[in-house]
Amino acid sequence: MKNKMRSALYLMAPLRRVLDVREIKVGQHGLIVKNGSYQGLLLSQVPVEEKWGRQTFLDETCLKAGMRTGCWKDDNTDIFKFTAVVFGETPPQAFMPETPSPPGSRVPPGAPGLGSQPH
Numbered sequence: 001m002k003n004k005m006r007s008a009l010y011l012m013a014p015l016r017r018v019l020d021v022r023e024i025k026v027g028q029h030g031l032i033v034k035n036g037s038y039q040g041l042l043l044s045q046v047p048v049e050e051k052w053g054r055q056t057f058l059d060e061t062c063l064k065a066g067m068r069t070g071c072w073k074d075d076n077t078d079i080f081k082f083t084a085v086v087f088g089e090t091p092p093q094a095f096m097p098e099t100p101s102p103p104g105s106r107v108p109p110g111a112p113g114l115g116s117q118p119h
Contacts, residue, residue, distance in 0.1 A: 006088075007088055008086055008087065008088040009086070009087040009088055010043065010084040010085070010086055010087075011084060011085045011086075011087070012030070012082050012083075012084045013082055013083045013084065013085075014082070015032065015080040015081070015082050016080060016081050016082065017078065017079070017080055018031075018079040018080060018081050021054060021055075021058060021072070021079070022054075023081065024054050024057070024058070024081055026044075026047045026048065026052065026053065026054055026057055027044060027045075027047065027048045028044055028083060029044055029081040029082065029083060030042060030043045030044045030081065030082050030083070030084060031057065031058065031061045031079065031080070031081055031082075032061070032079070032080040032081075032082070033058075033061045033062055033065050033067070033071065033072055033077055033078070033079055033080075034065075034077065034078045034080075035065070035067060035071060035074065035076050035077040035078070036076070038065045038066050038067050039065050040061050040062065040063075040064035040065025040066070040067075041061070041064070042057065042060060042061045042064055043084070044083070044084065046060070047060075058072040058079070059072070062077075
């Protein structure tokens with residue numbers, strides 16, 4: 001079986017600060033969370049592929065940043081949303097409704113996004 005490498009280019013629109021998490025549209029927005037030197041990013045396709053709702057998407061973005069779940073509720077955590085034009089890959093098929101994720105579900109290794117911790 002041959003391995004096929006896929007690649008995509010994401011042209012991100014300017015970041016928009018999230019003041020109310022109800023502004024976040026699963027399948028439409030990517031997220032960035034920042035708190036001090038911790039920051040993490042998940043692309044809009046991740047919650048669609050994983051069948052996450054908004055709260056799980058936020059929690060998993062916190063985990064990607066190396067923070068605890070629920071960090072997005074902290075007044076010191078900044079949340080940003082963004083949209084992106086994708087070149088070279090089919091975008092998510094549809095908007096996923098708010099559905100709970102199984103307890104303990106995590107961002108799979110190699111999932112699109114980035115996380116960083118202080119060194």
